[in-house]
Amino acid sequence: MIDLHCHVLPDIDDGPTDIEASLQMVQAALDDGIHTIVATPHVNHRYGSEPEAIGTRVEELRAALARDRLPISLLAGAEIALSRLPGLDDEEIRMLCLGDSSCALVESPYTAVGSLMEESLFDLKVRGFRPLLAHPERCPEFQRDVPRLERLVDGGAVCSISAGSIAGQFGETVRRFAMRLLERELVHNVSSDAHDPVRRAPRLRASLSDPKSLPGNAGLQLWMTSTVPVAILADEPLPPRPPIQTSSRWRRLTARG
Ligand SMILES: [Fe+2]
Numbered sequence: 001m002i003d004l005h006c007h008v009l010p011d012i013d014d015g016p017t018d019i020e021a022s023l024q025m026v027q028a029a030l031d032d033g034i035h036t037i038v039a040t041p042h043v044n045h046r047y048g049s050e051p052e053a054i055g056t057r058v059e060e061l062r063a064a065l066a067r068d069r070l071p072i073s074l075l076a077g078a079e080i081a082l083s084r085l086p087g088l089d090d091e092e093i094r095m096l097c098l099g100d101s102s103c104a105l106v107e108s109p110y111t112a113v114g115s116l117m118e119e120s121l122f123d124l125k126v127r128g129f130r131p132l133l134a135h136p137e138r139c140p141e142f143q144r145d146v147p148r149l150e151r152l153v154d155g156g157a158v159c160s161i162s163a164g165s166i167a168g169q170f171g172e173t174v175r176r177f178a179m180r181l182l183e184r185e186l187v188h189n190v191s192s193d194a195h196d197p198v199r200r201a202p203r204l205r206a207s208l209s210d211p212k213s214l215p216g217n218a219g220l221q222l223w224m225t226s227t228v229p230v231a232i233l234a235d236e237p238l239p240p241r242p243p244i245q246t247s248s249r250w251r252r253l254t255a256r257g
Contacts, residue, residue, distance in 0.1 A: 002036040002229035005191035009039045009057040013047040024197035032203045036073040044081035051095035075099035085120045103130040108139035131157045137178035160189040163207035179254040190224045216245045
């Protein structure tokens with residue numbers, strides 16, 4: 001599996017504070033069956049991670065991985081706040097994209113942002129980038145207005161939900177909304193959005209195998225955690241989505257509480 005969203009770099013944002021904690025996160029990822037991690041530190045007004053600083057931290061962590069013989073592929077990326085996008089030129093965005101792709105991971109806002117969302121994502125597309133929305137299931141604006149997210153996806157945005165969301169880590173409202181987005185085929189990827197080795201660890205398989213998660217959908221899980229990430233990192237079109245298998249149990253899991 002490939003984890004496209006992971007705060008694994010040390011001492012750069014609200015992720016691990018030192019390289020030992022980063023290494024513990026990588027070990028947890030390996031134990032979970034993840035072979036590639038894209039390091040995605042916050043680029044927002046609180047953590048102004050510059051592309052050069054991200055590159056330096058990636059090199060430091062790669063050296064530590066080689067020293068400890070941890071067989072994982074580490075790529076550079078970022079999680080860009082909507083409010084930072086207007087101030088970034090094409091070259092800066094290119095440096096913040098996931099790996100060598102033109103895919104920019106954009107954080108779904110937690111507060112009302114008006115038309116900035118549509119304008120920013122449209123602008124990214126026009127400039128040749130593929131927007132990947134991070135955790136739309138935790139965005140109050142989408143929770144209130146699913147068609148708004150549908151229009152963004154129709155316009156070319158790709159959605160990545162957090163594994164912890166479907167395992168209930170962010171509460172029942174978020175979990176049920178994540179399941180609804182899955183059912184409406186608005187989810188393309190599941191990533192960890194991990195921040196530490198224990199509480200918010202890089203675990204995809206562990207969350208997807210949770211009984212409250214995605215029962216009977218092994219094909220869809222593989223598509224979201226491997227097939228889609230491969231296509232995103234290669235700037236390829238997304239392969240066809242396996243149909244979701246719903247059941248009476250699924251309907252109980254998605255019913256509004
Ligand atoms: Fe994140």
